[in-house]
Amino acid sequence: MQTLRLYANDAGSIEQAARIIRSGGLVACPTETVYGLGANALDVAAVQKIFAAKERPLWDPLIVHVSSREMLKSLTMQLPAQFENLFSTFMPGPLTLVVSKQATVPDVVTAGRNTVAVRFPAHPVAQRLIAASGLPIAAPSANWFQHVSPTTAEHVLADLDGRIEAVLDGGPCPIGVESTVLDLTVAVPRILRQGAVTAEQLKQVLGDVVVINPVSRGQKGLQSPGMMSRHYAPRTNVVLSQGRETELVEVVQKLSHQKVGVLLPSGWNIRAAAIFDWGRWGDWAALASRLYAGLRWLDDLELELVVAPLPPEEALGGVIKERLLKASGREILPGRMDFGKG
Numbered sequence: 001m002q003t004l005r006l007y008a009n010d011a012g013s014i015e016q017a018a019r020i021i022r023s024g025g026l027v028a029c030p031t032e033t034v035y036g037l038g039a040n041a042l043d044v045a046a047v048q049k050i051f052a053a054k055e056r057p058l059w060d061p062l063i064v065h066v067s068s069r070e071m072l073k074s075l076t077m078q079l080p081a082q083f084e085n086l087f088s089t090f091m092p093g094p095l096t097l098v099v100s101k102q103a104t105v106p107d108v109v110t111a112g113r114n115t116v117a118v119r120f121p122a123h124p125v126a127q128r129l130i131a132a133s134g135l136p137i138a139a140p141s142a143n144w145f146q147h148v149s150p151t152t153a154e155h156v157l158a159d160l161d162g163r164i165e166a167v168l169d170g171g172p173c174p175i176g177v178e179s180t181v182l183d184l185t186v187a188v189p190r191i192l193r194q195g196a197v198t199a200e201q202l203k204q205v206l207g208d209v210v211v212i213n214p215v216s217r218g219q220k221g222l223q224s225p226g227m228m229s230r231h232y233a234p235r236t237n238v239v240l241s242q243g244r245e246t247e248l249v250e251v252v253q254k255l256s257h258q259k260v261g262v263l264l265p266s267g268w269n270i271r272a273a274a275i276f277d278w279g280r281w282g283d284w285a286a287l288a289s290r291l292y293a294g295l296r297w298l299d300d301l302e303l304e305l306v307v308a309p310l311p312p313e314e315a316l317g318g319v320i321k322e323r324l325l326k327a328s329g330r331e332i333l334p335g336r337m338d339f340g341k342g
Contacts, residue, residue: 094175
């Protein structure tokens with residue numbers, strides 16, 4: 001199969017991509033978070049192609065993307081009371097809600113569960129594609145299962161060229177980390193996957209929110225994507241330091257006998273085989289937007305290790321930290337904090 005690279009700004013590209021979706025094919029498309037691999041969410045055969053292209057297990061459910069409140073409601077049973085406040089505050093945007101599903105949503109989308117994860121993305125290209133297809137689009141990240149998520153069309157093609165019909169190139173994704181997944185089927189809402197809408201932001205709207213710990217292995221019918229303890233991982237092993245320049249220097253020096261690349265905050269002075277200029281430490285939004293691009297760039301250099309400092313638990317810093325812990329298997333040097341191995 002030849003994968004078409006369509007450019008979102010070219011006349012006819014959105015409609016061409018929509019025709020592929022309507023005919024049961026796969027199209028990778030930008031969202032504000034990462035590129036998603038989209039198929040008609042109501043077509044079992046089309047959705048199965050997503051799992052085949054990504055080599056993704058069927059126990060890992062998909063998020064269904066919509067372009068309107070009406071389309072979202074058509075997929076769900078009675079929505080909980082919190083829905084209206086969440087919708088008005090965060091949608092369209094990087095928040096996914098887990099709610100009871102209509103029977104029209106195939107079990108292959110939901111890993112056999114009676115709930116569905118739904119999202120109304122803010123990215124104009126994603127909105128135009130969904131609206132042009134006239135269908136809800138099931139779309140996990142457009143990459144190999146558990147690999148680093150893609151934030152450009154080039155990242156998509158590096159993983160899936162020849163395995164999908166098309167990628168719709170809309171440039172880099174501005175946020176760069178996945179949506180937050182919030183379970184509304186329980187009395188106290190639960191964050192199943194941390195993401196671009198932080199727990200602090202959700203608490204301002206909802207009050208109590210619980211963050212669920214990742215699971216150590218696959219099981220039948222996970223509640224949400226992104227719940228595995230090992231995820232977002234490059235081929236190259238990742239090790240972490242605490243989030244101070246002196247500690248990062250110490251870790252890199254300890255590993256100097258190996259070919260090491262570093263996700264390096266701007267202005268920090270470290271020598272290594274390869275340096276990715278990550279951005280200003282403390283600008284968590286900028287660092288989040290460049291996280292996956294940096295991991296992929298370093299991974300392509302055939303290094304022995306990638307080293308990164310861990311941000312604090314504040315704003316998007318906490319989300320970056322969670323992604324790096326999963327990418328590394330929780331390997332932190334020096335061992336001042338015992339997280340164990342995932």
